[in-house]
Amino acid sequence: MRLYIDSADVKKIEYLNTYYPIAGVTTNPSIIVKENRPYLELLKDIRAAIGDEKELFVQVIGDTAEEMVEESKYIRNQLTGNIVMKIPVTEEGIRAIKLLTADNIPTLATTIYTSFQALVAAMAGAKFVAPYVNRMDNLTIDGVKVVSEIAALYKNYGIETEILAASFKNVQQVYDVCLAGAQTVTVGPDLIEKFIAFPATENDVQVFKTEWQKVYGLDKNSLVGS
Numbered sequence: 001m002r003l004y005i006d007s008a009d010v011k012k013i014e015y016l017n018t019y020y021p022i023a024g025v026t027t028n029p030s031i032i033v034k035e036n037r038p039y040l041e042l043l044k045d046i047r048a049a050i051g052d053e054k055e056l057f058v059q060v061i062g063d064t065a066e067e068m069v070e071e072s073k074y075i076r077n078q079l080t081g082n083i084v085m086k087i088p089v090t091e092e093g094i095r096a097i098k099l100l101t102a103d104n105i106p107t108l109a110t111t112i113y114t115s116f117q118a119l120v121a122a123m124a125g126a127k128f129v130a131p132y133v134n135r136m137d138n139l140t141i142d143g144v145k146v147v148s149e150i151a152a153l154y155k156n157y158g159i160e161t162e163i164l165a166a167s168f169k170n171v172q173q174v175y176d177v178c179l180a181g182a183q184t185v186t187v188g189p190d191l192i193e194k195f196i197a198f199p200a201t202e203n204d205v206q207v208f209k210t211e212w213q214k215v216y217g218l219d220k221n222s223l224v225g226s
């Protein structure tokens with residue numbers, strides 16, 4: 001499983017990238033406008049925070065395939081490192097995915113609400129698909145079930161496109177898509193921090209410390225030295 005940060009908050013990205021096993025950063029227009037800064041400068045700061053190796057996902061806003069292709073080439077020329085272009089799974093988007101794939105530009109098909117959209121996007125050459133789990137749940141479409149169906153379809157057809165599940169409001173949804181066959185997930189910073197938070201763990205750590213100090217003294221806070 002690979003974990004991406006779904007955010008453009010550079011400070012949070014720096015923090016999470018230091019503490020957690022992060023594969024890269026995904027953005028979308030809504031996420032970028034929240035930062036209220038020139039977007040290229042912002043994307044360059046994100047790139048600097050994660051380095052050139054890790055993937056940075058940037059979404060197009062054009063309406064036609066030609067506009068999406070032009071934007072993709074522009075963004076990739078402006079930024080360094082490993083860039084994946086996010087393309088909405090519209091008819092024009094599917095055409096853009098075909099054109100970009102023919103040009104060896106990696107794409108992620110985004111705004112996926114059905115497993116059949118994911119199948120068509122993969123057939124067009126998308127390297128990733130992003131099913132929107134919580135947004136599906138809000139429409140009473142079972143988001144986790146859609147992810148498991150996409151995984152089954154890809155297995156049936158020997159498709160290598162990866163499922164990058166997106167749009168989560170709780171850790172259970174993230175856990176369930178991992179079990180359902182998503183190879184990767186993108187999650188907002190607040191939720192990532194909840195992944196390992198567990199009161200029993202904190203309590204155990206404190207008990208170990210207290211027992212240790214009873215024998216070796218309060219000043220002995222480390223195993224280093226004698």
Ligand code: G3P
Pocket residue numbers: 006026027028031130132134135166167168186
């Ligand atoms: O990456 C897509 C994601 O940002 C959508 O999430 O929480 O806005 O539904 P959300």
